[in-house]
Amino acid sequence: MRNYDLALIGFGGVSRALAEIISNDAARLTAQLGFTLRVVAITDLAFGSLVQPGGIDLEHVLALPRGSDFGGLPGGSAEPNNREVIQGCTADIVVEATFTNPSDGEPAASHVRWALESGKHVTTTNKGPVALHAASLGALAATRGLAFEFEGSVLSGTPILRFAQQMLPALTVTSVEGILNGTSNYVLGRREAGVSLEAAIAEAQQLGYAEADPTADIEGSDVRLKVAILAQQVLGVDVPTTEIVTEGISGITDADIVEAAAQGLRWKLVGSATRTAEGGVEARVRPVALSAEHPLAGITGPTNAVTFTTDLLGQVTVAGPGAGRVETAYALISDLVAIDRAASQRVAPEDELVGLFGATL
Amino acid sequence: MRNYDLALIGFGGVSRALAEIISNDAARLTAQLGFTLRVVAITDLAFGSLVQPGGIDLEHVLALPRGSDFGGLPGGSAEPNNREVIQGCTADIVVEATFTNPSDGEPAASHVRWALESGKHVTTTNKGPVALHAASLGALAATRGLAFEFEGSVLSGTPILRFAQQMLPALTVTSVEGILNGTSNYVLGRREAGVSLEAAIAEAQQLGYAEADPTADIEGSDVRLKVAILAQQVLGVDVPTTEIVTEGISGITDADIVEAAAQGLRWKLVGSATRTAEGGVEARVRPVALSAEHPLAGITGPTNAVTFTTDLLGQVTVAGPGAGRVETAYALISDLVAIDRAASQRVAPEDELVGLFGATL
Numbered sequence: 169m170r171n172y173d174l175a176l177i178g179f180g181g182v183s184r185a186l187a188e189i190i191s192n193d194a195a196r197l198t199a200q201l202g203f204t205l206r207v208v209a210i211t212d213l214a215f216g217s218l219v220q221p222g223g224i225d226l227e228h229v230l231a232l233p234r235g236s237d238f239g240g241l242p243g244g245s246a247e248p249n250n251r252e253v254i255q256g257c258t259a260d261i262v263v264e265a266t267f268t269n270p271s272d273g274e275p276a277a278s279h280v281r282w283a284l285e286s287g288k289h290v291t292t293t294n295k296g297p298v299a300l301h302a303a304s305l306g307a308l309a310a311t312r313g314l315a316f317e318f319e320g321s322v323l324s325g326t327p328i329l330r331f332a333q334q335m336l337p338a339l340t341v342t343s344v345e346g347i348l349n350g351t352s353n354y355v356l357g358r359r360e361a362g363v364s365l366e367a368a369i370a371e372a373q374q375l376g377y378a379e380a381d382p383t384a385d386i387e388g389s390d391v392r393l394k395v396a397i398l399a400q401q402v403l404g405v406d407v408p409t410t411e412i413v414t415e416g417i418s419g420i421t422d423a424d425i426v427e428a429a430a431q432g433l434r435w436k437l438v439g440s441a442t443r444t445a446e447g448g449v450e451a452r453v454r455p456v457a458l459s460a461e462h463p464l465a466g467i468t469g470p471t472n473a474v475t476f477t478t479d480l481l482g483q484v485t486v487a488g489p490g491a492g493r494v495e496t497a498y499a500l501i502s503d504l505v506a507i508d509r510a511a512s513q514r515v516a517p518e519d520e521l522v523g524l525f526g527a528t529l
Numbered sequence: 530m531r532n533y534d535l536a537l538i539g540f541g542g543v544s545r546a547l548a549e550i551i552s553n554d555a556a557r558l559t560a561q562l563g564f565t566l567r568v569v570a571i572t573d574l575a576f577g578s579l580v581q582p583g584g585i586d587l588e589h590v591l592a593l594p595r596g597s598d599f600g601g602l603p604g605g606s607a608e609p610n611n612r613e614v615i616q617g618c619t620a621d622i623v624v625e626a627t628f629t630n631p632s633d634g635e636p637a638a639s640h641v642r643w644a645l646e647s648g649k650h651v652t653t654t655n656k657g658p659v660a661l662h663a664a665s666l667g668a669l670a671a672t673r674g675l676a677f678e679f680e681g682s683v684l685s686g687t688p689i690l691r692f693a694q695q696m697l698p699a700l701t702v703t704s705v706e707g708i709l710n711g712t713s714n715y716v717l718g719r720r721e722a723g724v725s726l727e728a729a730i731a732e733a734q735q736l737g738y739a740e741a742d743p744t745a746d747i748e749g750s751d752v753r754l755k756v757a758i759l760a761q762q763v764l765g766v767d768v769p770t771t772e773i774v775t776e777g778i779s780g781i782t783d784a785d786i787v788e789a790a791a792q793g794l795r796w797k798l799v800g801s802a803t804r805t806a807e808g809g810v811e812a813r814v815r816p817v818a819l820s821a822e823h824p825l826a827g828i829t830g831p832t833n834a835v836t837f838t839t840d841l842l843g844q845v846t847v848a849g850p851g852a853g854r855v856e857t858a859y860a861l862i863s864d865l866v867a868i869d870r871a872a873s874q875r876v877a878p879e880d881e882l883v884g885l886f887g888a889t890l
Contacts (some may be wrong), residue, residue, distance in 0.1 A: 487845070
């Protein structure tokens with residue numbers, strides 16, 4: 169059976185959830201995937217780095233207490249050594265899940281570049297390198313014949329990038345718009361229920377939806393990065409994030425809420441990218457009072473959704489979780505499946521291909 | 530460039546929409562598909578049959594007035610001659626789009642069988658053969674190495690069967706439920722607005738959503754066939770349609786509507802198939818008063834939607850059109866793409882494979 173060795177760059181919630189799935193559920197996962205996974209390297213700002221080409225005991229490292237580090241383990245160091253580990257380890261695939269830097273995508277973008285330059289496939293859930301460097305990193309991957317997959321960068325495990333690429337053949341997509349941030353959507357729902365902005369944000373923090381600093385969620389900069397990714401991946405146009413006019417939800421007053429409700433409208437923070445008559449794309453983030461018939465109007469709470477407007481099929485919407493440790497770890501798993509499929513197809517004998525695609529044949 | 534010759538069985542709204550797209554938009558369609566389409570045979574109860582191995586002039590046959598027939602044309606006959614045409618024509622792919630027979634799926638099931646037995650791929654939008662004979666027809670197709678595709682049998686062009694097959698790798702789907710009939714969903718929305726059942730049905734008929742006899746839409750038998758297809762294609766379990774307990778929306782009273790609204794609930798006609806602890810599937814069709822947080826609660830008007838409940842990802846919903854001539858014709862086009870992909874992959878050289886799947890590689 170095929171096996172892929174992984175390097176986990178960043179060992180926070182998402183990477184740990186992936187490690188737990190691989191460690192706790194190995195037999196079932198292998199049966200569903202048709203291949204095995206083994207972690208041979210981990211780096212993390214807090215824990216340092218750990219390189220064990222024979223496979224890391226995930227149960228052991230998952231049980232390490234906060235504040236400890238990998239320093240005392242064989243192949244371990246208290247320093248992350250990201251570049252050295254990414255370039256030098258024996259992993260087939262680098263899993264990039266460090267923090268998002270909305271300014272320049274670093275150091276995640278360098279992590280991706282080092283991985284590709286040293287012949288390793290990449291999967292990431294990190295918006296930064298994708299929103300800001302997808303074109304150059306994608307070109308690098310293509311040149312090397314490697315995969316650069318990032319389904320989790322927009323709607324966690326909800327497969328909207330792959331949906332756009334594979335489920336809408338022979339259609340022209342004229343616009344893509346979405347509810348791309350669960351915190352702001354939850355807050356707007358609570359605002360409609362009469363709760364103040366401050367109290368709603370506090371609730372979202374208690375529920376674990378919102379960060380300690382909720383600015384990126386509430387003021388739209390998180391959505392802006394996702395709109396840049398959608399514009400590039402769905403419409404094929406690079407839109408610099410600085411050109412995406414962005415307005416968050418903090419300016420919506422109680423009166424706005426009451427007035428919209430009286431007309432049967434619902435405020436939503438909508439990120440959108442629409443083709444223009446001139447062949448470009450207009451991308452923006454703003455609160456919109458949607459009529460009940462709009463496909464995004466019924467998306468409530470922390471759920472996210474993306475609506476594709478097409479020529480022959482009209483509007484099609486995919487809704488699902490947009491965050492969550494396990495849900496985002498699933499995005500990585502779906503990327504690993506895509507990497508395996510592409511890799512297998514290059515070398516697969518004819519009968520294996522029929523097996524892969526012959527479900528209804 | 531690859532070409533596929535088509536036989537259109539049934540020349541009603543959907544087949545005509547497909548013929549219009551092929552005829553009016555050939556250059557753009559070819560560019561998007563990467564292959565050409567040519568219609569070499571048409572049969573229809575009203576028009577009879579027409580077989581022209583060199584390609585039928587679609588503009589001409591689309592302009593034929595109602596009440597005329599193919600009798601006077603070269604290769605034409607006033608009789609449909611379905612069996613003879615399907616078995617004997619030179620088509621690569623048979624497009625089955627005759628009426629749905631909910632009892633035994635005939636004659637569409639025979640059309641599919643004749644096509645497969647004579648070495649032709651099949652695409653259909655017809656619920657009958659799929660809901661009642663998918664297992665045997667699928668086995669026949671597999672034996673012959675042919676495609677049997679039917680994306681349009683559940684949600685017209687909205688790709689929910691292919692979504693389940695391809696977009697949820699390594700997930701266990703525990704239940705699938707949907708709003709699978711646009712007419713009844715439109716009527717329920719109007720009922721909430723205070724309109725009587727009879728008046729709402731009349732409106733739906735005027736808008737072209739409902740048939741002259743709306744029984745199949747209102748009483749749930751249309752949804753029942755779709756639930757059978759979902760149970761088989763998504764959960765892998767054959768459920769006879771006679772075992773699907775079915776209740777339509779005609780029993781919902783004004784008091785039911787008022788009471789639900791007072792609790793913030795919305796009545797929806799839900800078709801569902803859920804895995805049971807015993808390894809079987811419980812399938813049913815019934816009106817349910819859904820809370821606003823349910824992913825199907827916000828699906829309004831003629832829009833349809835399917836929610837998949839999964840282990841790692843929770844609930845994911847795909848919403849879009851569930852009817853319409855062009856939207857359903859698009860389902861056929863998406864099937865033709867799937868047939869081409871599978872056929873190409875069996876014979877494709879390595880470099881062509883990389884081209885097909887290497888978008889992000």
